[in-house]
Amino acid sequence: MAARHETTVLVVDDDESHRTILQALIKGWGYKLEGVDDGSRAVELAKEKPFDLILMDVRMAVMGGIEALKEIKSYNPSIPIIIMTAYSNVESAVEAIKAGAYDYLTKPLDFDMLRLTMERALEHVSLKAENQELKERLVSSFDPGNIVGRSEAIRRLMDMVAMIAPSEATVLINGESGTGKELIAKSIHFNSSRKNGPLVTVNCAALSETLLESELFGHEKGAFTGADKRREGRFMHANKGTIFLDEIGEISPAMQVKLLRAIQSREIQRVGNDQTIQVDVRIVAATNRDLKAEVEAGNFRQDLYYRLNVMAVVVPPLRDRREDIPLLAMHFLYKFADTNRKVVKGFTPQAMDMLLKYDWPGNIRELENAVERAVVLMPGDYVTERELPLSIDQSFESHDNATSKIVQSEDILPLNAVEREAILAALEITKGNKTEAAKKLGITRKTLLAKLQR
Structure with a gap:
């Protein structure tokens, strides 16, 4: 520090x-x-x-x-x-x-x-x-990934991880981009009986269909142009350990079929070889998509969804755990102060107030980037509002202006009327997509449906 x-x-x-x-x-x-x-x-x-x-x-x-x-x-x-x-x-x-x-x-x-x-x-x-x-660094014993937080949402999440980790069940981690899904995957692996085995991560969205198949299952020499030697795939590398399939919702229908077979039988085939190979891996997958909605839309196989969704874990967005923002901000502040060889003391009250009121669409990753930027730019001991990104400053001004208008207005609407207008506005912005509207309102889809029914 x-x-x-x-x-x-x-x-x-x-x-x-x-x-x-x-x-x-x-x-x-x-x-x-x-x-x-x-x-x-x-x-x-x-x-x-x-x-x-x-x-x-x-x-x-x-x-x-x-x-x-x-x-x-x-x-x-x-x-x-x-x-x-x-x-x-x-x-x-x-x-x-x-x-x-x-x-x-x-x-x-x-x-x-x-x-x-x-x-x-x-x-x-x-x-x-x-x-x-x-x-905060040790929310529970299940915190090898340095998961910072004391909110009720994080405590519930870590309690869930503590129950899931010792099992061999396949896990599907749901959450928006930047919420820390990979840290949860690490926490599951390193607190399982496979902790001494490898943890292998594959970003499914970063590879084309052909490359992804070769990356996951391996290939034989001459299987395709450029395959000058046999290559073991990530499933073989993860043998006796865990494979983490990040952004699983991005894979093509053809790859979904091949992945389903691998999960069902724990067998793989190298590209260019019909022989099956037994693998002993635990599968943890993650997505920022609503896979159930993708199944209903015909974009994701239902049988694969149920194979992956044996144990479901939901990582809350940062806006739903605002009490963790000061802890995370200070954690990143000291981290980047050490990296940049700077002496720091903290955030000014105004700067911290801005961080707390911002909605963080990019979640923890966006907060980390904002703090790193601030540390590089800060001329003194404290991060002030001047070092924060323009998007946070503009959001803060918008929030204060909206609050000021409400306070100054003599014709204050009843709370249920304000809620109704907010719901209608969210539905209009999302063109009637209730799942997206619920996200913008910061509530669950079930809660939104109940409010619409009323």
């Missing part, structure tokens, strides 16, 4: 002389400092700049410390805030602790106690972050 810069502290106190003394004292302890005279300004600054700790008085003219504490915590719950209060106002301090303050100190301050409390608060946050990082 890249090294971190010095800690920045915000001092909030309307007593100018007291604030000046505190700033001089804390600066002498080696911290970077900013000071303001009211809670309202503290709230503004906390949204603009990433502070490591806030030291805040209770009683101030425009906005008191308790109100400011609550607003800052609603925006950034992880920042430690130490409240300063007079002896006669301990009730407010108790209220502050309940609202999320790390601790409170009574005036006149004991400066040794202040320094110790600040150090403990910063150490607590650091240990909590390190502990959380370890937990």
Whole structure:
């Protein structure tokens, strides 16, 4: 992990002389400092700049410390805030602790106690972050692919993987492009009885029909132009292990027949040879297509679909697990900071807010690319909104403008009417395709059908 810069502290106190003394004292302890005279300004600054700790008085003219504490915590719950209060106002301090303050100190301050409390608060946050990082990197013991996340969707997915992995069942992994289907395939393999055998990956969409057949099953010398020697296929390479067939929905009808035979009999034939060869492989396939819909449309064989879909795993899109975005963003930030030999500290609140509100059509892969770009461009310690791709910035502005119009309008539609308009708009955009409309609305097809029925 890249090294971190010095800690920045915000001092909030309307007593100018007291604030000046505190700033001089804390600066002498080696911290970077900013000071303001009211809670309202503290709230503004906390949204603009990433502070490591806030030291805040209770009683101030425009906005008191308790109100400011609550607003800052609603925006950034992880920042430690130490409240300063007079002896006669301990009730407010108790209220502050309940609202999320790390601790409170009574005036006149004991400066040794202040320094110790600040150090403990910063150490607590650091240990909590390190502990959380370890937990996210090890969502469960089934995490060899470094699957980062703590959302309920990811926990359910990993519970499913934990049950499936020890079996010999064929697995079909469904999910949009960029969601991490290959990581799930690795997790299944490395937690199975075949973990000491090979894991062989084939991208079915990257090869033509002729090349794919040769790639999967091998070929004899002279089987076709350019076949100057016999070649073993990927099924043979995966013997005693697992073969991962990525983008399985892209293979041609002719290849579907040959693959079905290989799955049913666990036998293959090299191109140019009629002799069958027994193979011992477990098959894990993945697709970003709705294979059931492809079967209904006549584009995919029903018998092959059922052979592949013995155990189905669905990888959720990033928009359905937004609570994982900060974890993933920080994971990629440190990864690319190390690669590019940069010292980083994190994201500004504004930049993280933009990441959280973006829908990520390219999922984790798009987030990874966005963070890599930001690390290359960032001039300081923090990624700001200026380093994020234009698509994220435009989406954020559109989101804020839409919210502003709703808030400013006096004629607010009932919620069910807004939902109805959204559904009709999605159906119009997708030309009546309910599966695609459901994806755009962020709901399941079953939920959409139920809403249409109502």
